[in-house]
Amino acid sequence: MASVALFSRSKYGRAGSFMDRLLYTFSVFVVPALIAVGTVATLLWAPHQFESNGAVVLPLRVIKDPRSALDPAGAVKALEDQAEVGRFSTQLAETPVWFLFNVPNMSLEQSTYVELPSRHAQTLACWIASTLQPLGVANRQSTTNEISAVKAGFSVHLGHLAQPVPVLCRGTFSGPAQISALGWDGQSLRTSALDFQESSGMIGGGLLTLAVFVFVTALINREWTYVIFAAWLVGNLRLCANAMGWDMQWTGRTIPADFLQPLRQFTFAAYYLLTGALFSQLFRRELKVVGYHWLLGLGQYIGIALLVCSVALPYSRFIPALWLLGGIGIGVLIFLLARIVWLARSRTVLWYVGSLAIVLFATFSDVLGAAFSIKSLSGGVSTVMAALSSSMMAAFAIAEQMRAEREHRRQAQTELRNTYDVTPIGLFTLDSAGHFVRANPALRSMLSLQKTEYKVRHWNDYFESGAWGALQALASKGSEGELEMGGAVARGNGERRFLLKATRSNSWIEGSLQDVTERSKAIERLRFLAEHDPLTGSLNRRGVEKAIAAQSEEGAAWALAYVDLDRFKLVNDLFGHRAGDEVLKQVATRTRALFSAGFPFGRIGGDEFVCVMSGMSIDEAIDCCHHLISALSDTPYQVGNRAFQVKASVGLVECSHGVRVQDALSHADRACREAKKSSNTRMVTYRKGAAAFEERAEELKLVETLGRNRLPPGLFLVMQPIMSLTAPTESLNFEVLLRMRAPDGATLPAGKVIVAAEESGNIAAIDKWVIATLLEWVEKHQASLTNTRFICVNLSGGSLNDEQFMEDVFALFARFRHIVPYLCLEITESVALHDLGNTQRFIARVHEMGGKIALDDFGAGYTSFKYLKDLSADALKIDGEFIRTMCAHPADIAIVEAIVALARNLGMRSVAEWVEDVDTLRALKEIGVDYVQGYLIAKPQESGAILAATSAASFVKDPAVVQFIDSIVGQDKTLAFTYDVPAKAGLH
Template sequence: MTGVSGSERTSKRWGVSARLDELFHTVSLYAVPVAILLLSLLVLFFQENQYAVHGNLPLSFQARGDLPSSFSLEAAEHAVAATPELRQYDTHLSEAPVWFRVAVTPAAANESTYIEFPSRHAQSLVCWRDGAQQPVGHGDRTGVSGGIRVSKAGFSINLGRLKEPAILLCQGTFSGPAHLTLTAWPSSQLSLSEKEFHRSTGLLEGGLLTLSGFVLVTAIINQEWLYVLFAAWLVGNLRLAANSIGADTQWLERAIPTDWDAFVRKLTFAIYYVLTYSLFTQLFRRELQRIGLRWMVMALQWSGVLLFSAAVALPYAHFVPVLWVVAALGIVIVLCLLVRILVMTRSRVALWYSASLAIVLFATFSEVVAAAFNARALAGTLNSVTAALFSSMMAALAIAEQMRAEHQGKLQAQAELRNAYDVTPVGLFTLDDQGAFVRANAALHTMLGIGALGSHEFRWDDFFGQSTWRMLQDVAQQRGESELEILSLPQPDGSSNRYLVKAILANGRIEGSLQDITERAKTMEQLRFLAENDSLTGVPNRRGIEKSLEEAIRTLSDTRPAALAYLDLDRFKLVNDLFGHHAGDEVLRQVCDRVRQRLSADQSVGRTGGDEFIIVFRDATIREAGAIARRLVDAIAGEPYPIGNRAFQVRASIGVIELAADMRVPDAISAADRACREAKKARRELVVYERGASAFRERLDELRLIDALDAGLTPNSLYLEMQPIMAMADPGGSLNFEVLLRMRDGDGNVVPAHRVITAAEENGTIGMIDKWVLSSTLAWLDAHRERLPKTLFVCVNLSGASLNDEHFIRDIFATLAEYERVAGLLCIEITETVALHDLDNTRRFVDRIHTLGGKIALDDFGAGFSSFSYLKDLPVDAIKIDGAFVKSMLTHPANVAIVEAIVALAKNLGMRSVAEWVEDAETLEALSELGVDYVQGYLIARPQSPEAILTADSAVSFIRDPDLAMLLTELGDEYYAYGGRTRMQ
């Protein structure tokens, strides 16, 4: 006999349970809803309504609303009896008392007969029977008495069991657009009808409040605040429906004070309009932007403002016509917009919302529209109760459609997210709190070589180690998105990959991404190396060596001295020009190798560009650095550099400076560069500047001056002096002078002019200074022209950098045009080198100066590589002989010959000659014999202040030596005897 094992019995029990579970689910999901639907249809069509009424009889009556209040009961009855009978009487917003008369027949044989006055607008009612003087009853919204009682929305009167017809005369007051009808009821049927009325009211209120509450809870849970607005709108539907059936005098089974009724009704309509506008514009915000028609939306908006204002300010009778107009306008505008939206969007959600809004907007206001146009049929078929029922149904459908659309959107988003999760090239993962992988995409599987997660548990520290897991936890707990670079555990070959990890903590799990940046990290390391190292030689570049220099200065102390060397290869350009850049590159590599071999670990060399290098000597005194530099010079020049079948001999010049703690990196390099240039110029191979060396101090002073110029010039930092230029033919006949630039430092000391100019040229402010000198000179001449009658010309020196700047040229000609009255006195001095740099441009500049009446002088003529041939094509007015020739004329006979040649050349070309640096009488006599036109120097006068120039009569006014004055008189006479000229023309 074969037995059944325990595991097989357990498996069978689980199988039966699963099938039962599936059966219950099917019955609950399909069978029960279908059964409920079928049962409801059967009951609806085949069972009698337990609230069905019969025996009610609409009555014809006579009515008048225009009788004076002074009429007696009899007079009123006679007046009403004369009017025709009708079934409905409309007050048309009149609040005057209405008299009506009706003949009542018994409604049932054995029951009391009741006359119902169903108007919800009825405010009071009093009735008399068969001409009696005492009323049968009295009733208003505060209470009833006698045979009158409250019935449904209005009143009813108990006539008892009638044996024969009775005549009933009543007076009533009404508010709003009242429609007066009368109905005779058997007491039992009226009671049944009242029960059905209250039941319907309760169902309407309970159903809409339940739906509104459901929508509100849904909105709060899902944080969809649009549904809050929709819930409030449903409550508005309820109040309008209650108003339609006359049940708006209570709320939640509590009566609203009678005095508040009119105001509450007005406010209900106004608030409902505002809610409808807000709901409509929020539901279709995007659609309204798409279709345009902004003016229609604004019309709706301002109509709401008008309606709300009318509700607050106007009485009910006057408010109702405003409501009719606004309601009609709102219906037309909203329906137009809805049609446009549906045509353009074709959204099912928009369709249901539109249907709900359309029904409510049309049906809710049908009664007021019917009252305005006396459309009784419309009022009988469509009202606010119908609107509330239909809009509730449409709202349910809209919410269902919205939920379906959102659910489909979520499913689609999840599918897209899942697809993106699987195909993204970045590794994505989810870890539990123990570091085990819960989920991972294909990219992560590939990166880490992970198999199927279900087959084996993989942990984070299996790939990155326990310390990295703790780091990942710290990163994930930080607010915002954080990232971390980590290394994987070593692979069998010893290598590790580098990854970038981003992670956040969500629901107790770590969600993150993993990106392999191994190649990027290698590239970045290479880029960082190239950013601070020279790709040709492998030594640091300017940026890298400046970092080393900055560190050396920062750590400088008495126990840790440091020095800096600037190394420049001599005539290295010839190697590139004659044998190509390949040979030059190889020479540079070998030079770097020789230098590095002779430097210690604390010393570093860097290439700043071309054939120039910087060497930082850390922990070395200036003497030690100088000794190392001497060995470097010897090593570079000691042996030739073999390149292929050729060998090159290379020499170097080095400048070494002692570093100070207050030095800046650019200043230190500039000082070392100056020392190197001095070594190259003097052909000394090595120049060493100790910290106290005069040349070193001068260079630092120049750098500080450059900083001062960079910071901007203060008005008192620059000033002008003027050195007289004397005419040899008539020393006392003119007062000409050269304008000289001067500058005071912060301590008030005068800075040498050549240092100011050198610093300005280095930092690029020379153009600004030249412009200041020129404009200041012209402004001074213009202000004192009448006090300078003997001034024929004023020399102003402009730098080559300025004259090669088109913007500067444009500005100076604008300045000359501004001072046209004194522009003819100006004589601009330009150096020979600047003039030859661009001869055509110089010629154009000279011509423009001549057009304005100014003059041009060639300054320092003879100091450069002079070429006399260009002078015939350059129409300058004067030649200023370089002072170096003049000062040494009497000691070097060759200089006399040079000066004589220049003077003769000037005379032959129609130019004037000016000799500078005249410092003794013997030189003056020699110049006179050579025929020089003008002289300038300390012998005549030192540079003077502008005030001293204004007080002088001529250049001779500054001569205090009587012997020199007599000599000038004699020389003047001799000058005329030899046919000299006196003026620069």
């Protein structure tokens, strides 16, 4: 039974399908074809419903009366000499016109009528010419006696005629009027009038119905181009009515005569604008290819001008404006159409061209015929067929455009469907309950989703808890938002991350899904690296500063430990950076193991670490830091087969609530530097209220003062004499030192000023000021410095590596070239060796201009001897640390002896700094040092004291030193140092 039922349903289904196809074919193809064939056959062979015998054209004699001076009798007399014509054009004249014609008997049974068919006739009066008997008068509002309105003009009833009758008429016309007279019998005229009414009703009803249909369809489908087409069809209807002469009617009602002419003018202008708008909308894609946007704009502006003319000008003047402006606009339209036909060659264009050609020819045939006196154009076109044909062709253009757009949409849908299937991004649609409606292959692969599971599986089955609620919230925001969510552990993709975008579409949710697991991991890695050191895994400077800022906002007690590894650079220099990196990793590991409580810990420099010890008193922090020093310093660091012993120094500061990040780091850094200098302990602690805090605050204030890109107030120079150990009383050499007066009048130490200037980045400007001030001072007092052979000036490393500073300084040297030989520029060996090539070029330029170079603090570095041969310096200034302790440490004496011997062998002179006792002075003399400088000789002096002295020995007050100097002076004068000869460029 079941199989029989199935067979029955199958058979019924096939029968139903066949019947559907049969009815579809009959309705779509057969019936329309029969209608079309029947219509053509009826037009060709069926008799016309209103057949008439036709009219007889009556020859006219016509004369114009521009001054309205003629009366009927005078007009008859004037018309006797005029030649007969079949049609007369008024040429837009609105003055009276008289015309005479003979009317024969048109029928033995019917009355005779004369039709005056001009639709432009405004007034009419007629007489029997032989007797001047009035026949009646008429205008567009009323008619009298034998004159009545018929079709587009007027008719004159003459009754049964026994013989021809001459008729005289006087008329006034507006527009391009054509005066003619047609003879009819009564029955034929009535038949012709019915035919006229049938034509006007057919064209009016057909076009208006089509316009309403298009308009309603356009509104429903929101296709605004077809709204323009509907309005254009109405315009086409009105132009056809104008051409046929029944435009005084609208939907069966008569338009008042006073409104008729303005309405005609507005109709022409509006039709032009509608044609241009329809053209622009239909061919917007083609116009982009064709170009000539300015030309299209010109045509649109012409339409605006024509609309203004229709309102502002009378009919007689509007028509010439219409010919001129309309002709230009039509020319623009034809040109653009020709370009589109040539480039696009679409069927839409061809149909539109045909429609426009018919409209233009039919509508303006009478106008052109009147304007150029072309008789064949006047009344030679069937306006009914023209209107229907043009509208039909325009409809074909619209239909073709619709077909093209539908095909374009079909192709777009196909492409979209293909893109939907092949896109690597997952696309989905969910119903209101959260079940899948559709999904593309990428999403099915991403979630291991089968099509058969669409209605079974829920969104929550594939994602983390709360995924469905998050998706709904996201979809409610629209297409702008996005959300990242994790997979479902139950589905085995809990580690994966997905980026989701979604929006609501009616009751469904549509969206896209991307697997961003790798990107998410990369972002997390970048976020980690933004605040962590990639080598040690601890915080970097940014992370440390963030941790300090967070801790500073809390009220609990805390401390900050600054850790620095001693002589760590040796590991990198001797065994490479890989070994050094391994040591840093082990330092971080040991520190984290010690601070198991999770204190923020990070690396902020090469071998510098910081630990934020939160929730801990300073005494507890001291105890922890001792354990840290032991953990870092006592056990060697094993790297491969080597073991390194690295010591750690710690600066510990007690911090309070609200302390600035930079202040906390600066205080801890300073404490750490003090710890590194200490030989007994590895840790220095600053408690709250420590003097170091105030000192550092003053330093920071000074840095801020010097960091405003301008010279601070209070700068001045002092000079410290440098005494020769061969001829101490014969030269007055000195070093220029910088000082600064504080607002309270106190003099700040030079070291603080220099350090603050270097930290602020303003050291180059200060060095430039020192050199410029010194050069100006020497030039001013050169006559008082007869015993001065050289003047030492320090240059900082920041200035030496500042290209703009170097250019400015050498510009000063060029300006004071005669003063430059006095200068001996001091640079530290560490700065000199930082960029050896740059230093060599600088020394060469200084020597070229007559200046001298001294290497300051010589011996404080580790590589001086290796590179000294590459530096053509004139003098070595031995580091004061060796000089101050040389008498207490024999090793220091040996070092000084080596430096002096090295300088002498290299052709340089030696200068000993920090000479503070006479024993040291005697030892330096025995070693062979050339010059000495220090408080034993003289402290820094004001410039006035220098100008009043004759030699550096003039400042000595210690009797023992005076006696020592006298012993030197008593020796052979020939031992005087040739360095004191100013004519030589170097120190010889």
